[in-house]
Amino acid sequence: MQKDTTPPSLPPHSGVARFMDACYRRPTDATPVWFMRQGGSCLSEYRAILQKYDVMTIAKTPELSSQVAVMPIKTFGVDAAVLYADIMLPIEGMGVSMSITPKGPVIHNPIRSLKDVAALHVTRAEEATPFVLDGIRLIRREIEGKQAIIGISGAPFTLACYMIEGGPSRDYQVAKALMYGQPEVWDALMQKITDVICDYVKAQVSAGADVIQIFDSWVGSLSPSVYRRFVLPYSQRVFAAIKQVGAPSIHFGTGTAALLEAMVEAGGDVQSVDWRINLDEAWKRIGPERGIQGNLDPTVMHTSWPTIEREMQDVLQRAAGRPGHIFNFGHAVLVPTDEDLLRRLVEAVHEATAR
Amino acid sequence: MQKDTTPPSLPPHSGVARFMDACYRRPTDATPVWFMRQGGSCLSEYRAILQKYDVMTIAKTPELSSQVAVMPIKTFGVDAAVLYADIMLPIEGMGVSMSITPKGPVIHNPIRSLKDVAALHVTRAEEATPFVLDGIRLIRREIEGKQAIIGISGAPFTLACYMIEGGPSRDYQVAKALMYGQPEVWDALMQKITDVICDYVKAQVSAGADVIQIFDSWVGSLSPSVYRRFVLPYSQRVFAAIKQVGAPSIHFGTGTAALLEAMVEAGGDVQSVDWRINLDEAWKRIGPERGIQGNLDPTVMHTSWPTIEREMQDVLQRAAGRPGHIFNFGHAVLVPTDEDLLRRLVEAVHEATAR
Numbered sequence: 001m002q003k004d005t006t007p008p009s010l011p012p013h014s015g016v017a018r019f020m021d022a023c024y025r026r027p028t029d030a031t032p033v034w035f036m037r038q039g040g041s042c043l044s045e046y047r048a049i050l051q052k053y054d055v056m057t058i059a060k061t062p063e064l065s066s067q068v069a070v071m072p073i074k075t076f077g078v079d080a081a082v083l084y085a086d087i088m089l090p091i092e093g094m095g096v097s098m099s100i101t102p103k104g105p106v107i108h109n110p111i112r113s114l115k116d117v118a119a120l121h122v123t124r125a126e127e128a129t130p131f132v133l134d135g136i137r138l139i140r141r142e143i144e145g146k147q148a149i150i151g152i153s154g155a156p157f158t159l160a161c162y163m164i165e166g167g168p169s170r171d172y173q174v175a176k177a178l179m180y181g182q183p184e185v186w187d188a189l190m191q192k193i194t195d196v197i198c199d200y201v202k203a204q205v206s207a208g209a210d211v212i213q214i215f216d217s218w219v220g221s222l223s224p225s226v227y228r229r230f231v232l233p234y235s236q237r238v239f240a241a242i243k244q245v246g247a248p249s250i251h252f253g254t255g256t257a258a259l260l261e262a263m264v265e266a267g268g269d270v271q272s273v274d275w276r277i278n279l280d281e282a283w284k285r286i287g288p289e290r291g292i293q294g295n296l297d298p299t300v301m302h303t304s305w306p307t308i309e310r311e312m313q314d315v316l317q318r319a320a321g322r323p324g325h326i327f328n329f330g331h332a333v334l335v336p337t338d339e340d341l342l343r344r345l346v347e348a349v350h351e352a353t354a355r
Numbered sequence: 356m357q358k359d360t361t362p363p364s365l366p367p368h369s370g371v372a373r374f375m376d377a378c379y380r381r382p383t384d385a386t387p388v389w390f391m392r393q394g395g396s397c398l399s400e401y402r403a404i405l406q407k408y409d410v411m412t413i414a415k416t417p418e419l420s421s422q423v424a425v426m427p428i429k430t431f432g433v434d435a436a437v438l439y440a441d442i443m444l445p446i447e448g449m450g451v452s453m454s455i456t457p458k459g460p461v462i463h464n465p466i467r468s469l470k471d472v473a474a475l476h477v478t479r480a481e482e483a484t485p486f487v488l489d490g491i492r493l494i495r496r497e498i499e500g501k502q503a504i505i506g507i508s509g510a511p512f513t514l515a516c517y518m519i520e521g522g523p524s525r526d527y528q529v530a531k532a533l534m535y536g537q538p539e540v541w542d543a544l545m546q547k548i549t550d551v552i553c554d555y556v557k558a559q560v561s562a563g564a565d566v567i568q569i570f571d572s573w574v575g576s577l578s579p580s581v582y583r584r585f586v587l588p589y590s591q592r593v594f595a596a597i598k599q600v601g602a603p604s605i606h607f608g609t610g611t612a613a614l615l616e617a618m619v620e621a622g623g624d625v626q627s628v629d630w631r632i633n634l635d636e637a638w639k640r641i642g643p644e645r646g647i648q649g650n651l652d653p654t655v656m657h658t659s660w661p662t663i664e665r666e667m668q669d670v671l672q673r674a675a676g677r678p679g680h681i682f683n684f685g686h687a688v689l690v691p692t693d694e695d696l697l698r699r700l701v702e703a704v705h706e707a708t709a710r
Contacts, residue, residue, distance in 0.1 A: 180662050181659060220610070258632040277579070278578050300535055
């Protein structure tokens with residue numbers, strides 16, 4: 001399905017208009033806001049659901065996942081709902097045996113050889129992850145086009161690291177050693193993962209996602225030259241696939257201060273940056289042709305309102321009202337974070353940027 | 356003691372001449388090499404000592420610590436011996452109750468208030484850590500001025516984070532919230548720590564350290580503007596103190612691609628960079644007035660020699676034979692790393708850069 005992402009029927013002054021206009025660097029009535037993991041454990045309403053179901057059950061039950069996805073809209077007043085799904089979900093159907101643990105997904109049969117890669121299937125999202133697409137359709141019905149819907153996926157590099165390491169890792173030693181030392185295994189794996197991700201994100205857009213955020217969460221562990229050699233060509237295919245179906249995309253990473261130019265080359269309409277770089281400097285580096293997402297340090301939420309407001313103003317002053325800014329933390333909301341402070345932050349960003 | 360760090364009596368083509376000349380960006384007969392944690396668990400000879408003594412006992416027994424410090428010289432052929440000491444050692448005498456665990460030091464009475472800070476003592480190194488200084492004197496006697504001796508200390512920010520968090524931390528949430536929200540407590544703590552570090556590093560130089568490396572291991576979690584506000588003035592005092600006693604210094608951090616200009620402003624003759632930035636780009640950023648240390652990805656050591664050599668050559672080509680390069684990993688040697696490969700790497704760097 002080809003999507004027209006800026007239909008003339010967008011409700012004016014709605015979250016969706018704000019969000020989509022920012023993605024395309026058009027002026028907005030206020031700066032759009034959302035938070036990574038806004039539907040996570042910082043929400044008391046979500047914690048209540050977690051008493052009854054584990055995260056994998058929630059992610060695979062559209063009625064539950066869509067419910068969690070829309071909660072932050074009324075609780076915090078954010079401008080977008082984000083798909084409730086682990087960024088590793090697309091790889092499960094590839095023949096990878098995976099459990100989601102409190103520390104993140106664990107892979108029981110990590111990929112280490114060409115034979116392992118050959119055994120992986122390239123799946124279609126409609127067959128492998130229908131619950132994700134049904135979840136998006138239910139969110140769409142719930143929010144009636146008033147807010148944007150953000151679909152998500154892990155990027156090829158981050159997914160490949162997970163599949164090779166077999167679980168969370170601090171240094172990605174096994175994955176990076178394979179990448180450096182067995183480039184043919186790396187390429188075969190990255191190609192297959194990229195095929196799966198491309199179909200997965202296109203299916204999300206068809207199901208009703210307005211924008212896709214690609215999480216290359218671990219890419220900050222690479223130098224620009226290594227990124228260009230081992231990551232960029234694959235990520236580029238993912239962003240091209242999203243563009244092909246007419247949706248804008250957000251390119252996320254952390255610790256990417258040296259990588260920004262290379263990541264922008266890979267693609268994305270909006271580059272997400274964390275607090276390790278000042279937003280004005282980051283925007284200068286990525287150039288005026290891209291929007292920017294970020295970049296309050298979520299740690300600031302553990303202080304009191306005057307400090308939060310000061311740091312929020314610092315971010316907004318560096319954005320300087322230029323079209324194309326999506327306000328967010330540089331990374332996920334910390335747990336715990338006070339719900340009232342989050343609500344107040346959304347309100348304050350909207351007020352401070354109203355025009 | 357005022358030290359003349361470039362005495363005419365430096366043995367030509369010795370590790371110490373190579374190392375000190377590189378610190379001052381003078382031409383060398385070959386690029387000097389050392390590794391962070393070269394005296395650590397990658398050394399079988401060290402692991403044998405660990406069977407008998409715990410790390411704190413080794414660090415506090417000059418006969419043992421000096422023995423570990425000189426091992427890598429004959430095992431790997433590196434150009435410098437580095438003090439065997441945890442970077443947190445200088446704070447123990449301040450009245451902080453600390454244990455060194457396998458995961459790092461743990462502080463039993465973390466600092467959270469002005470009252471906590473007031474209770475801290477500003478200690479003299481000769482009284483609080485005499486074993487460190489005696490260790491340096493013994494290393495000096497052992498290596499007879501043939502290799503450089505690197506003294507070390509944590510930087511004020513990293514030490515303050517530890518004292519506030521109470522132990523290893525992923526996000527430094529407590530420390531950063533205190534920094535943002537209670538700047539007066541932060542300043543009082545940073546001032547006291549800085550006083551202690553200044554005396555500690557000066558005493559190390561007096562005892563015979565040729566160069567001091569300041570580890571600001573966690574500073575990559577800050578933006579440049581936050582660094583300038585909360586860290587730079589204190590680090591600046593430390594580097595000025597080292598310069599005052601006539602020794603060169605190395606400024607270490609990881610994930611600092613956005614911070615390089617600000618760190619250079621704080622001080623250090625040589626800026627250490629990790630593999631997340633390409634060495635040529637980093638050198639352009641820090642300017643021609645500084646040396647550079649780095650920056651092979653230690654993960655590469657988990658591949659085979661041809662890959663290691665290729666990646667080593669990449670680093671050397673980016674350094675392009677300019678005076679002022681000290682070859683190192685971007686961070687500590689990984690455990691395990693093959694001893695033979697480390698020895699071969701040192702040899703290959705020396706050979707490839709011989710002039």
